[in-house]
Amino acid sequence: MKPAPFEYTQALSWQDAVAHLSEHGDDAKVLAGGQTLVPAMNFRLARPSVLIDLNTIENADHITSANGELRIGALARHVQFETPPCEGPLGLLIPRISRHIAHAPIRMRGTFAGSLAHADPASEWCALSATLDATIIAEGPGGEREIDARDFFVSILTTALDAAEVIREIRLPVLEADWHCGFREFSRRAGDFALALAVACVRLHDGLIEEARIGIGGVCAVPFRSAEAEAALIGQPPTSELFKRAGEAAAETIDAMNDHHANASYRRDLVRALVPRALSDAALPASVP
């Protein structure tokens, strides 16, 4: 399984990368972590005639928080998220998610941005981005473009990026201290692609849930926020009964995918199980069992 022939070039800046992409269009691909692209090239499913190495762009792996935003550089690797990247609930949530991504050696190379660009339905970072309504900063021939997460994920393995665009940064809102977050996924083996996953972020005020963001991944073509689960939670005190209802609400209306690992019915069952568990993990105060 050797890749098809290609020309290799190193980008020294984002403009450089974009210029190469513009020149070659669909025939070119950018290389960051390579943990997804190179297997595809080895299978010859991906056959770029030009490979543009982004790893040579300097200062592209930052993870900084400023103005209530967590800004993630395109070359930030999964391993960098194994310690809290910021203060508060988001900082605690992120390391809990990153340890589910594949295995240690893959996390050393693979990138957050790469996960988003690839848009696998089961990607944890894609689900997190959808849950928090992230903003994706793309660089293209026309300059910089901001894309909302809900517009970014178009379909399976398909994003709103143009052929000559590349992700430069992702921005997540840093959640305030009154948010509580949890994450659960189910896969056949540790480190495998999730058959379903749930991100639960809930803000309490006076003992009631005032805001809720419930993200579901691995189940449909794109990750999404479950409006039904969120509606079931708003204005209610957090109890395990409530969490179960939220899970039911989330599962009921999903048009889930079928494959040989899990059919639609099973995926719905998993959502039904994982949403309440993610909510329980959020360690909300005064949760009545």
Add this chain to the structure above:
Amino acid sequence: MSVIGARVKRLEDRELLLGEGRFAADYTFEDQLYMRVVRSPVAHGVLGEIEIDEALALEGVIAVWTGRDIAHLPPIDFRLTKIQDLPLCRQHVLVQDKVRYVGDPIAVVIADDPYVAEDGAELVFAHIEELPPILDATASPGEFVPGVSTEPAVVEKSYGDLDAAFAGAAHVFECEFEVGRHTGVALETRGANVLYNADSDRLEFFGAAKVPHFNRLAIAGMLGLEPEQIHLFEGHVGGGFGVRGELYPEDVLCCYAALELKRPVKWIEDRMENLMAANHSREQVYRLRAAVDETGYILAVDNEFFTSQGAYVRTHGATVSDLSAAMLPGPYMVPAYRAKGRVRLTNKTPCGTYRAPGRYESTFARERLVDVIAHRMGIDPVEMRRRNLIPPELMPYSRGIANHGTPLVYDSGDYAKLLDRLMDYIGYDDLRAELAARRAQGELVGLGLGYFVEKSGLGPYDDVRVEIAGDGRIEVITGVASIGQGVETVIAQICAETLGVDYQTIRVTHGQTDRIERGMGAFASRVTVMTGSATADAAGQLRTRLIETTSERLQLPSENLTIVDGWIRPIGETEGPSMSVGDAAAAYLDDHGGQVVSVEATFEATHMTYPYGIHLAIACVDRETAGIELERIVVAYDIGRSVNPTLVEGQIAGGMAQGIGGALYEEFLYTEDGQPICATFADYLWPTAQEVPDIESIVTEDAPSRTNPLGIKGAGECGINASGAAIASAVGQAIGDPGAITRLPISPLRLNEILNRSL
């Protein structure tokens, strides 16, 4: 101190730890060429024109051959169990008329670089007129070849009066069980590097494994060579498990290419090819009927089963079906039995043997049956087994049927005793109560077990030559092969014990067809028994010879001499006159001439020997996600006599890991068109360290073998045999429905459906 039975460290490790192994892909010769196989993209069809011009035009491509170019080569013949119409189902090295599975080799491209060979292979285009595939082994047979049924053989065995047993039975149970298609999948893919040595006019095949002597004769026959014109050399082998080392089309093609082009040709398959083209295994359906008396004693079993053989019948012939049929009764009396094993061709990858072939499957079916009977009759599953076990006083126990070409006689075994030991070890009564209490609290947790009889020490013979040089270096030349299991260490231990030397002074040679005339290879857990016994014999003779020589030189009576730590001296004395084994050898050579003192011995066996064991599993099920966690695994196993307990435990742990794979994760699935779905590691899932708990092993030596003087039984397949059965049993108890698990693997998808049904 005895070295047989000692946990000595392996002799094999050094090169492997230093990264100096010589696996097939590690050989590269001057003027190296690389072979890439072009494979059928469809499951069933008539092969028409193959366009090769574009491939030939590619720079670096030296040759492209199709079926027409090698039409004169015969199909690959059987090594075992060649029965009935099987010869009509053999595979040519390149398709001649019809493609029969996705992966069927239709052409080869030879190039000066492996990347270019793959580029070339992509440019080969075959016109194929597609035909509907046959995928279900239990459906009515069809035809791949006019006039030849896709049921080319039926294996039948029986004993006892089946009809009377069913007529007189208090209860009759009918069950159907299924094991999913999966296989050994070694970490090293298959490969070979073959060169033509012009000086000696012979082909040299590097990367051989398992049965090099047989393959040598087979290849020579196919290519019209004298046996002396081809030799096979085994380097290091990255796991075999029954799958690697059989004669495959690619091996023959590599030899053919080297002969034609007079340049070394290297073929290393990639993982996708491995998952599509190396032997698959295990896919069987069992339809069992059992006649049972009031006490739960099984009076008879009627066993009709279907083996999905794949598109062709390869070197194993009907071996898997034969073993399934013979071994289904296992450790139980079952006074009447009938087996009808239908070999069914399907448009899938051809199948062969995989560790405990026919036993992983039949043990699963039999133990599930026993659990179902126990549950329906309200008998404790352990008690149920006790009531049916063959008692020790009936050993040796003959079933009156043939097994793998030998009469099936369990040579020794105290099955009840092993069960007692296991129950004692785990504290069964307390454990059962504890698990019941957990279930009462709402946990889905269960204990399951599977009792099995293994078979090992397949003959008919093995030759060994033990040599000692004048400087004391000892070599044991064997006709077996190494697949990483520790052959060199174990044989050295046996030789050392008999000869009275340090095992580390002994080098064991295997897998080299130019060092010993004939050899049976490594499979069927035969090496320790067969080669071990021959080694003990030869070493014993060599010991006598050295003592006699010393006796003459030192003027001391032979009967007073012994060999300890490489020194021949009077028994019981640590000082005084003595000779090193090296000096004794040198003295012998002075008298008789020659370079080494050499003794040959052959060990023959007409019967196999039968170790036995029990797998016990505790499994937890997550009701909402249908996830399964294995909380505990215990293996009890009687090995007759253990040469190296550490290596035995290693075999148990490794086999169990594979068994967990087959029970929970591994399966080759196909679309309706016969396209393989699980052709990469993203979909064919092996257990990682997270999925395999630490295995607790209890290895006993209560029932030494009666087939060889050392009392040895094998250990290669005991870790895997009943793992599927035990895990299924545990999951069934966990979900409160012991009969619910009838199919492996227990994927979460399937378990979820079962859980939803039972709500």
Add this chain to the structure above:
Amino acid sequence: MTTGSAKHEIRLNINGVDHDVIVDARRTLVDAVRDKCGMTGTHIGCEHGVCGACTILIDDEPVRSCLMFAVQAQGRKIRTVEGLAIDGEYSPLQQAFHDHHALQCGFCTPGMLMLSTWLVERGTPVDDEELREVVASNLCRCTGYQNILKAVRSVLDGDKP
């Protein structure tokens, strides 16, 4: 000139020794190490980044060398299994693997050794859960992992041989 036929002259620093090789862009790092530099200790098991047999250390971190191109490794510090022993003396991990029977066929062993070398050199505490998680990065078909875990644990704990 056809696409992808450009040759790159690169210098690979492996176990402290420079190897000057000429590769096309698509030559994977594992193929370059094995075939161009003649170091066949690193093995290929799947070529899609799942099995870990090809694990080497790049700047002291574990990397799947089947998922990198040789041209990317220029100027990096590459370490393979051949560099673990010093003057033929085993590293503590190699000794532990031997002592604990942590290898059978030996095919996964170089990858396991490099992966666990990283873990040991990292120097931070590793509990059993994390150890199992890390070892689960790589596939082994022969040992059932038990003895590999024991071997690595013994080195992490500084057990005397």
